[in-house]
Amino acid sequence: MSSIPHAASYYADSANPSPDRPSLLAAIEADICIIGAGYTGLSAGLHLAEAGFKVVILEQAKVGWGASGRNGGQIVHSYSRDIDVIEANYGKENAKPLAEMMFEGAKIIRERVTKYNIQCDLKTGGVYAALTKKKINALEEQKALWEKWGNTDLTLIDNRDEIKSVVNTDRYQAILVDKSGGHFHPLNLTLGEAAAIEQHGGVIYENSAVINIERGTNPVVHTALGQVKAKFVIVACNAYIGDLEPKLAKMAMPCGTQVITTEPLGRLADELIPSDYCVEDNNFLLDYYRLSGDKRLIFGGGVIYGARDPSHIEAILRPNMCKVFPQLKNVKIDYSWTGNFLLTLSRMPEVGKLSDNIYYSQGCSGHGITFTHLIGRLLSEAIRGQAERFSAFERLPHYPFPGGRLFRVPLTAMGAAWYDLRDRLGV
Numbered sequence: 001m002s003s004i005p006h007a008a009s010y011y012a013d014s015a016n017p018s019p020d021r022p023s024l025l026a027a028i029e030a031d032i033c034i035i036g037a038g039y040t041g042l043s044a045g046l047h048l049a050e051a052g053f054k055v056v057i058l059e060q061a062k063v064g065w066g067a068s069g070r071n072g073g074q075i076v077h078s079y080s081r082d083i084d085v086i087e088a089n090y091g092k093e094n095a096k097p098l099a100e101m102m103f104e105g106a107k108i109i110r111e112r113v114t115k116y117n118i119q120c121d122l123k124t125g126g127v128y129a130a131l132t133k134k135k136i137n138a139l140e141e142q143k144a145l146w147e148k149w150g151n152t153d154l155t156l157i158d159n160r161d162e163i164k165s166v167v168n169t170d171r172y173q174a175i176l177v178d179k180s181g182g183h184f185h186p187l188n189l190t191l192g193e194a195a196a197i198e199q200h201g202g203v204i205y206e207n208s209a210v211i212n213i214e215r216g217t218n219p220v221v222h223t224a225l226g227q228v229k230a231k232f233v234i235v236a237c238n239a240y241i242g243d244l245e246p247k248l249a250k251m252a253m254p255c256g257t258q259v260i261t262t263e264p265l266g267r268l269a270d271e272l273i274p275s276d277y278c279v280e281d282n283n284f285l286l287d288y289y290r291l292s293g294d295k296r297l298i299f300g301g302g303v304i305y306g307a308r309d310p311s312h313i314e315a316i317l318r319p320n321m322c323k324v325f326p327q328l329k330n331v332k333i334d335y336s337w338t339g340n341f342l343l344t345l346s347r348m349p350e351v352g353k354l355s356d357n358i359y360y361s362q363g364c365s366g367h368g369i370t371f372t373h374l375i376g377r378l379l380s381e382a383i384r385g386q387a388e389r390f391s392a393f394e395r396l397p398h399y400p401f402p403g404g405r406l407f408r409v410p411l412t413a414m415g416a417a418w419y420d421l422r423d424r425l426g427v
Contacts, residue, residue: 004061009067010298010335011187016119018063018191024205024226032383033221033230034209035244037370038068040361041106041236043192043376049200051384056228057194057202058221060209061290064190066240070301070339071369072288074261075109075126075182077146080365084145089346090396097392099149105370106180108377109189109332114201118192121293125277126181129169129172138282139176140354143225146178154177154389156420165422166275168177175279180237183278183290186369210244215355235360238368245360251350251398252363254340256304258313260321261335262297262317262328269295272325287320292363297321297328303366304338341366345401349374351393 006012019326032048034041036061049055059065079086087095113122128211136158143154157163158174166175181293194204205226213233214220221228237244239254242285265272269291273279278290289299299321313336322329344350344363347370349362359382361375375393 003100004065006062006065006187007337007339008335009070009259009337010292011185013335014185014188014292014294016188016191016196016344020061021204021206022342024058024208024223024228024365027227028056029229030054030203031230032056032232032234033058033219033228034234034236035213035221035381036066036236036238036240037063037190037194037204037206038066038236038238039190039193039372040043040238040376040379041234042068042190042197043373044234044236045194045197045202045376046112046200046382047377047380049197049202051380053383055197055200055202056230057197057204058208058210058223058228059204059206060240062195062206063204064187067238067339067341067368068190068372069187070184070259071341072278072280072338073183073186073296073369074280074288074290075106075370076280077106077151077178077181077370079349079371080146080367080369082142083149084112085139086348094392096394097389101151101374101389102146103233103390104377105372105374106182108373109184110182112193112196113184113372116196118189118191118196119183120185120188120192122182123276123278124179124416126178126183126276127167127275127279128176128178129167129280129281131283134175135282135400136174139174142282143176146204151178153179155179166277167273168271171324172281173345177275177277178243181278185293213245213358214353216355219358221270231357234357235354235362236242236377238364239342239361241362245354247354248350248360248362248385250400252342252344253401255298255343255366256340257350257366258302258304258414259298259300259336259406260314260317260333261292261299263329263332263334265295265297268327269297270400272297272328287324288326289321296334297325317322320383334418341385345399345406346397348396349375349393350398351378351390351396353394370384
């Protein structure tokens with residue numbers, strides 16, 4: 001069977017050594033069969049393997065091949081819609097348990113890195129930046145909201161000299177520093193989590209795309225050349241689900257985001273971001289960036305609705321990067337790539353069950369690094385009979401996109417263009 005390599009990226013070229021894992025070529029049995037070796041599947045698999053379950057993970061390509069191994073690598077709390085919006089849309093009773101869990105995903109990541117000595121360049125500190133005076137109000141509201149729910153590591157800075165001591169640019173009117181945030185090498189985190197699962201007896205099969213899930217008391221998950229009979233199944237495919245489960249596919253839309261990485265910048269890197277924190281602005285279509293372990297600038301942004309792969313990634317992102325750091329106008333870009341995330345109509349994750357023993361989680365809507373680690377723990381809890389926290393997300397409504405697959409891309413792009421125009425006009 002042909003092997004699907006990682007997408008060409010800085011992360012793939014700087015990944016820690018990892019074994020080539022076999023394809024599934026037989027009929028086997030397990031307690032838990034997980035479809036997808038990204039953060040959701042790996043987080044759930046590790047929690048369950050630690051609890052003594054026999055875990056098998058099936059991955060269509062390689063561990064961390066999708067968004068989990070290509071993203072910006074930034075620890076950002078909460079969800080794509082923050083708690084105030086969740087409360088307004090779904091009520092205080094539904095919002096409260098989600099608020100109580102909004103900082104847990106970051107703690108899980110740090111616990112995993114420490115417990116299993118995962119070498120992923122984990123660093124502390126994040127920044128949210130406002131480009132306009134009006135956007136400062138959003139930072140003030142974010143600070144008050146997060147402090148209400150227990151984040152005591154936040155500092156709002158609106159003095160230009162102080163801002164530049166954190167991130168050395170004239171672009172921002174104010175920044176919100178979150179010392180409980182952070183950043184890391186995302187692919188190396190997946191590889192470390194996969195190795196931890198294997199330490200506990202779990203088995204991961206690569207190049208083993210699932211083609212069918214046979215329902216039943218003991219569901220059977222089929223690949224082209226093998227099958228897994230299990231007590232429970234977790235569908236953790238996110239933006240790469242394809243046609244495996246049409247019910248899930250129609251409720252969300254794959255979207256592409258782009259990333260570029262400069263050549264090593266040496267001392268200039270420390271001048272750009274003296275704090276070595278990761279940064280994102282608070283526009284609707286935001287830019288995000290950070291320094292890598294070897295002093296490159298990793299800069300991401302942009303959304304391609306429908307997940308087409310643009311051929312001109314550098315042309316899309318370099319102008320944005322140079323607006324933040326004009327001194328990088330002539331710097332060499334060593335890497336550019338794209339990857340897909342899954343967008344839901346509500347911008348909230350879709351979590352639930354396809355049957356009593358088949359669970360799923362998808363649709364983090366660009367806010368998935370911490371949520372995927374949280375939901376992995378909650379999936380483990382639910383399978384072990386403690387479903388209260390899982391049910392807090394399961395209760396959220398799931399909406400299909402208007403117009404179905406044919407019209408969801410142009411309709412969503414039109415809405416995004418409106419919000420992008422508002423950002424540009426400062427309204």
